[in-house]
Amino acid sequence: EVQLVESGGDLVQPGGSLRLSCAASGITFGTYWMTWVRQAPGKGLEWVANIEPDGSQRFYVDSVKGRFTISRDNAKNSLYLQMNSLRAEDTAVYYCVRDSPLLLTYDLWGRGTLVTVSS
Amino acid sequence: ETVLTQSPATLSLSPGERATFSCRASESVSTYLAWYQQKPGQAPRLLIYDASNRATGIPARFSGSGSGTDFTLTISSLEPEDFAVYYCQQRSNWPPITFGQGTRLEIK
Numbered sequence: 001e002v003q004l005v006e007s008g009g010d011l012v013q014p015g016g017s018l019r020l021s022c023a024a025s026g027i028t029f030g031t032y033w034m035t036w037v038r039q040a041p042g043k044g045l046e047w048v049a050n051i052e053p054d055g056s057q058r059f060y061v062d063s064v065k066g067r068f069t070i071s072r073d074n075a076k077n078s079l080y081l082q083m084n085s086l087r088a089e090d091t092a093v094y095y096c097v098r099d100s101p102l103l104l105t106y107d108l109w110g111r112g113t114l115v116t117v118s119s
Numbered sequence: 120e121t122v123l124t125q126s127p128a129t130l131s132l133s134p135g136e137r138a139t140f141s142c143r144a145s146e147s148v149s150t151y152l153a154w155y156q157q158k159p160g161q162a163p164r165l166l167i168y169d170a171s172n173r174a175t176g177i178p179a180r181f182s183g184s185g186s187g188t189d190f191t192l193t194i195s196s197l198e199p200e201d202f203a204v205y206y207c208q209q210r211s212n213w214p215p216i217t218f219g220q221g222t223r224l225e226i227k
Contacts, residue, residue, distance in 0.1 A: 044219070045157075045163065047218065050214075100168070105169075107174060
């Protein structure tokens with residue numbers, strides 16, 4: 001079955017760290033750009049970061065630069081998001097997303113994992 | 120950053136009616152614009168890519184048009200399952216990729 005399954009979401013205190021994982025199945029993971037998109041409660045979608053198939057290029061939204069790191073392990077069909085120095089405004093559902101062959105158009109989404117930053 | 124502004128914020132219509140959603144970009148995105156549908160508790164689903172191309176499995180009642188800064192998503196005759204939130208997204212000027220704030224389609 002073609003799917004993306006996120007894990008690692010949790011309640012964390014401001015300033016804390018968390019690592020999200022995304023397990024891909026049913027796709028040739030190592031050939032796709034991968035992306036994290038987040039959605040704060042009751043709000044719209046926000047692109048967070050993406051990574052090219054071999055991991056050599058990574059891009060971030062300004063609000064997470066220097067705090068978040070996107071990475072991947074193609075041998076394990078897995079995508080990761082290391083989140084440090086977390087803030088209340090990082091509270092959101094984080095979606096793991098596959099770029100379509102068109103690049104930067106998102107044709108496969110996971111169900112999301114909830115990160116809550118609160119004391 | 121390219122800002123996408125969607126209008127209206129909420130659209131109230133009945134099944135069988137025609138729905139029209141607008142997305143305006145702060146600068147030209149050529150035709151590099153996509154539309155997504157999101158239902159409560161679900162992940163978004165790709166409907167339209169590159170302004171006017173339906174994604175795999177999307178019914179023909181969904182259509183997209185536009186180029187440059189002004190784009191439209193149209194649902195020709197609303198089905199009960201179409202009531203959801205709709206987002207536009209541009210991939211022309213990045214990073215960052217940007218989404219509109221969404222339009223909620225509700226049953227009248």
